[in-house]
Amino acid sequence: MVTPVIELSRIEKEYPGVKPLDSVDFAVRPGEIHALLGENGAGKSTLIRVMGGAIRPNGGSMAYLGKPVSWQSPKQARRAGIHVIHQELALFPELSVAENILVDAQPRNGLGLISGRARHARAAEILSQLGVKISTHAKIDELPLADQQMVEIAKALVGEVRLLVLDEPTAVISGHEVDLLFDNMRRLRSEGVGIVYVSHRLEEIFEIADRVTILKDGQVAGTGPVGDLTRDEMITKMVGRRLEQIYPARRKATATGPEILKVSNLRAGHRVRDVSISVRPGEVVGIAGMVGSGRTEVAEVIFGARDLDGGTIEFEGKRLDRRMPREAIRNGLGFLTENRKDEGLFLGLPISANVMAPDLAGVTRRGLIDRRGEREIALEQIRNFAVAAPSPEVKVGNLSGGNQQKVLFGRWSRIARKLLILDEPTRGVDIGAKVEIYRIVRNLAEQGVGILMISSELPEIIGLSDRIFVMSQGHVAGEIDGASATEEAIMDLAVRSIDRREGAAARLEQVA
Amino acid sequence: MSAVVAELRRNRLSLSYVIVAVLLILLVVAGGFLSDRFLTWRNFGNLFQQLVVLGMVSLGQTFVVLLGGIDLAVGSLVSASTVFIAHFLEWRPDLLWLALPLALVAATAIGALNGLLTIVLRVHPLIVTLGMSSIIFGGTLMYNKEPGGSVPRSLADFSYAKLWGIPVTAIVLVAIFALAGLWLQRSRSGRSIYFVGGDREAARLNGLPVNRIVVMAYALSGLCAGLAAIFLTARTGVGDPRIGTALTLQSITPVVVGGTILAGGRGGVLGTLLGVLLVTMLNNLLNFLNVSSYYQWVIQGLIIIIAVSIHTTRRRQ
Numbered sequence: 166m167v168t169p170v171i172e173l174s175r176i177e178k179e180y181p182g183v184k185p186l187d188s189v190d191f192a193v194r195p196g197e198i199h200a201l202l203g204e205n206g207a208g209k210s211t212l213i214r215v216m217g218g219a220i221r222p223n224g225g226s227m228a229y230l231g232k233p234v235s236w237q238s239p240k241q242a243r244r245a246g247i248h249v250i251h252q253e254l255a256l257f258p259e260l261s262v263a264e265n266i267l268v269d270a271q272p273r274n275g276l277g278l279i280s281g282r283a284r285h286a287r288a289a290e291i292l293s294q295l296g297v298k299i300s301t302h303a304k305i306d307e308l309p310l311a312d313q314q315m316v317e318i319a320k321a322l323v324g325e326v327r328l329l330v331l332d333e334p335t336a337v338i339s340g341h342e343v344d345l346l347f348d349n350m351r352r353l354r355s356e357g358v359g360i361v362y363v364s365h366r367l368e369e370i371f372e373i374a375d376r377v378t379i380l381k382d383g384q385v386a387g388t389g390p391v392g393d394l395t396r397d398e399m400i401t402k403m404v405g406r407r408l409e410q411i412y413p414a415r416r417k418a419t420a421t422g423p424e425i426l427k428v429s430n431l432r433a434g435h436r437v438r439d440v441s442i443s444v445r446p447g448e449v450v451g452i453a454g455m456v457g458s459g460r461t462e463v464a465e466v467i468f469g470a471r472d473l474d475g476g477t478i479e480f481e482g483k484r485l486d487r488r489m490p491r492e493a494i495r496n497g498l499g500f501l502t503e504n505r506k507d508e509g510l511f512l513g514l515p516i517s518a519n520v521m522a523p524d525l526a527g528v529t530r531r532g533l534i535d536r537r538g539e540r541e542i543a544l545e546q547i548r549n550f551a552v553a554a555p556s557p558e559v560k561v562g563n564l565s566g567g568n569q570q571k572v573l574f575g576r577w578s579r580i581a582r583k584l585l586i587l588d589e590p591t592r593g594v595d596i597g598a599k600v601e602i603y604r605i606v607r608n609l610a611e612q613g614v615g616i617l618m619i620s621s622e623l624p625e626i627i628g629l630s631d632r633i634f635v636m637s638q639g640h641v642a643g644e645i646d647g648a649s650a651t652e653e654a655i656m657d658l659a660v661r662s663i664d665r666r667e668g669a670a671a672r673l674e675q676v677a
Numbered sequence: 678m679s680a681v682v683a684e685l686r687r688n689r690l691s692l693s694y695v696i697v698a699v700l701l702i703l704l705v706v707a708g709g710f711l712s713d714r715f716l717t718w719r720n721f722g723n724l725f726q727q728l729v730v731l732g733m734v735s736l737g738q739t740f741v742v743l744l745g746g747i748d749l750a751v752g753s754l755v756s757a758s759t760v761f762i763a764h765f766l767e768w769r770p771d772l773l774w775l776a777l778p779l780a781l782v783a784a785t786a787i788g789a790l791n792g793l794l795t796i797v798l799r800v801h802p803l804i805v806t807l808g809m810s811s812i813i814f815g816g817t818l819m820y821n822k823e824p825g826g827s828v829p830r831s832l833a834d835f836s837y838a839k840l841w842g843i844p845v846t847a848i849v850l851v852a853i854f855a856l857a858g859l860w861l862q863r864s865r866s867g868r869s870i871y872f873v874g875g876d877r878e879a880a881r882l883n884g885l886p887v888n889r890i891v892v893m894a895y896a897l898s899g900l901c902a903g904l905a906a907i908f909l910t911a912r913t914g915v916g917d918p919r920i921g922t923a924l925t926l927q928s929i930t931p932v933v934v935g936g937t938i939l940a941g942g943r944g945g946v947l948g949t950l951l952g953v954l955l956v957t958m959l960n961n962l963l964n965f966l967n968v969s970s971y972y973q974w975v976i977q978g979l980i981i982i983i984a985v986s987i988h989t990t991r992r993r994q
Contacts, residue, residue, distance in 0.1 A: 468882070490882050490884045518868070525865040534865065536863070
């Protein structure tokens, strides 16, 4: 029996009124990728923080490399070789890659001053270990998210790392970026590093993890080798009930009738080069593609939040002329953005104000906001979308991710009578909330709303969409029927079109 | 305790207000013990007269801070407006009806210009209003270096008028605050200030006319500075190009002490009113106790830091 890198026994954590960890046993062996699963609020983050020294448990014991420990600070844990990479990356956007990687260990020269040259050399060495090509001189905010994440991982490799904790690293990346991340995880595993991997994407667990531990309400609901549990068993353990079906039934008849939205040859910036898509009333249209393929930008242009350089957008047969979100909202469009905290919600304001934000006119009587009316609408939406909140006065910042997302559905379902654009609608929400969101989306479509849904999760795109557009490098690479789509078909379209374009570019170079 | 808190929540009374109100009551009680002249009708009459100018400027500052901005031009704007009003009225005392609205329009326009510049130039409001403050200050001094001008009797009388023993100016101030509170809570434009202050990008994506709201908030701050100048000129009888200088920073104290956060989106005018009362009463009491003004500055500084730290700890919980 190998000594685990870290072993937690009967760990307890209690706050007034809540007990996020209730006698949790958890162990990670060296050279193992251990997946940590659970709904939001199941206790995953608390467990991570306990391991990383950010939280001190109320009870239980912890052993690190066979010796009992009790971290006094995150710094102590990091010195000992535990590195936690949170979902929100801890980087300095204005500083260079090298400065960020060596933030804790700036190399000094003979005079005791920080040596720029040594810093870049060391940083470059670490990055090459990871197999990524990132300039050490680049500023963090100039990098795509995937590269930023690699910088964060590089930080972990500066010192000796024995335990690496990754909290939902794939939430912000996709495709080959995920592959690169996984390659690096496998390499670290082969070097004997213990890895804790938190993800909501079950497919990834099967691909990368050796063992899995499932948390439910602060307790361990199950643990064991990945192969011993099926996908459905994992879901059942996570939600504590059986999910017969994750995706609601598709409509039997395909949507017909005139298109509510018709986008032709759209061009905008360097991300959107030639996009033609359409949505009919009552239809769920998926947009698949890599992060950075221009999906979000297309949505923003349709909603009027981004300028277009060419092409046309027809809504109900008419050109949308004034290009601003206000105009779109007036026309019955809604846009549930990818980044709900920065581009959607007002976290410091109550649910009621958040629901009514785009439609203050709708509750204004004789120039004054009708508070009772506002409250009633909010209550109705809380009920309609099963938001777990005691009253409409609760501040949205105090809700869980899934409930925040439901508040946004509560808002936009009232406004988007014709077309609702969803950008990663289930990002960062737990599986139970996901299932509810899928129902909501399907119900809205049944009521005749056209849905345009962007998602990085292929099972979700396939499970929900009537038609799927696959985007790549600012182009629509192809259209697939939702009922017969497979993940392979979608990926194939995306990748093949990239290859072709690169091939064309290479040929052009040869000619020149 | 938690039951009390729950009860307050139900009545939509923010805990921030309660904290300031408790501080205020403590101050009044302490004042009653420490000085026999403090808890008198006469003193409170004076006190209310004193706080009108600060109250008005702080109200304007509240709108801008709620928006996530700051207005450092208010002090200079008050000075310039007093100079304008006093000199205009010295020239034509009969045109009171014209002078005051003219001053208000000009102050509002300068405020609106501040807001517009933050949008068009995309420069931080701190910089825009700091620059504007300097421009107004210099411009006023070019025109007039010393206090001067005069006001007609009717305006001076207004400043000392009392209704049932309460200064009319204080009644007007409270009425304006009430109106402002109603506007912020119950009107579309007022509510929008919270949206834009809470998250500007989210506000835009919710179809709110963000630019218009920004300009409006700064314009209101200008309007409030203009109103403050009217109160001030009425009381002093002259236009003084330096009188408002200290007001700029003083106007921020009651806002933050009252629980409005500098990042925007949270707070309100009731907190500011309580903050103004707290600051003014404290200075008033310290005067009675013959505490030197140096100490008063120190104590006011402590109050800011302590009050705001109480608000933030509470929020973190």
